[in-house]
């Protein structure tokens with residue numbers, strides 16, 4: 001039995017397979033490339049699934065594309081997984097549980113595969129989210145712009161600042177080494193990174209203080225690799241946390 005799990009984000013799709021109970025993270029691809037021409041390589045890598053599960057924070061159009069894609073390539077109907085009120089050892093903290101981002105719910109379910117409690121889950125994706133779990137309850141969380149959104153806001157709202165591609169720029173590798181920058185790109189990259197890390201550290205600090213415990217911290221998302229060394233405590237870095245959460249739920253429901 002080959003089960004395919006898909007995580008549809010706002011910028012990228014990530015996938016993993018469970019083949020005879022063996023979990024394997026597949027990779028990530030931009031949404032355009034995934035559905036675009038020349039995706040034979042991705043299809044080949046994925047293989048032929050028997051069942052397809054997906055979760056999504058992308059729009060209806062992307063979900064429709066996925067359904068068509070799965071039907072066309074494998075003659076299957078994918079099963080959507082979403083945030084619940086109370087499921088697999090976790091109770092939602094949202095006043096309206098269905099309004100919580102499905103990726104946030106899945107990431108928390110993924111974190112519960114590592115720690116029974118209490119833990120803080122950080123997803124540094126297109127948006128950056130922080131959620132906390134204590135005694136099997138989601139305490140709630142925060143949503144702020146991700147690094148790319150912060151940088152693009154500056155570029156949009158000023159005359160002289162341009163959008164910089166952090167991936168090209170990171171070759172310089174100096175944004176963590178000096179605190180203050182001496183050129184525009186470093187000032188933006190370093191500043192937004194430092195701002196985001198300070199926010200994360202403050203939330204962790206305040207939660208620990210308020211609850212009187214030391215929360216475990218689990219980190220995921222496209223920007224997590226650049227943030228992890230700036231977090232003041234030990235961090236469990238799990239790039240495929242959302243997918244792991246989906247697999248945990250599927251196993252929990254099956255059993």
Ligand SMILES: Nc1ncnc2c1ncn2[C@@H]1O[C@H](COP(=O)(O)OP(=O)(O)OP(=O)(O)O)[C@@H](O)[C@H]1O
Nearest residue numbers: 009010011012103125126127146147148221222223
């Ligand atoms: N090719 C890439 N490789 C790694 N990181 C990337 C890449 N492209 C963008 N990023 C960074 O990752 C962030 C987006 O994270 P991620 O890919 O996890 O988002 P996403 O797929 O939209 O997920 P979500 O919508 O769930 O947040 C952006 O802020 C950007 O800086």
Ligand SMILES: CC(C)(CO)[C@@H](O)C(=O)NCCC(=O)O
Nearest residue numbers: 057099100101102103104127143
């Ligand atoms: C916050 C994002 C964009 C993070 O990917 C996603 O989880 C989402 O669209 N959430 C819905 C709103 C909410 O979680 O309150």
Ligand SMILES: [K+]
Nearest residue numbers: 010125126127
């Ligand atoms: K997002």
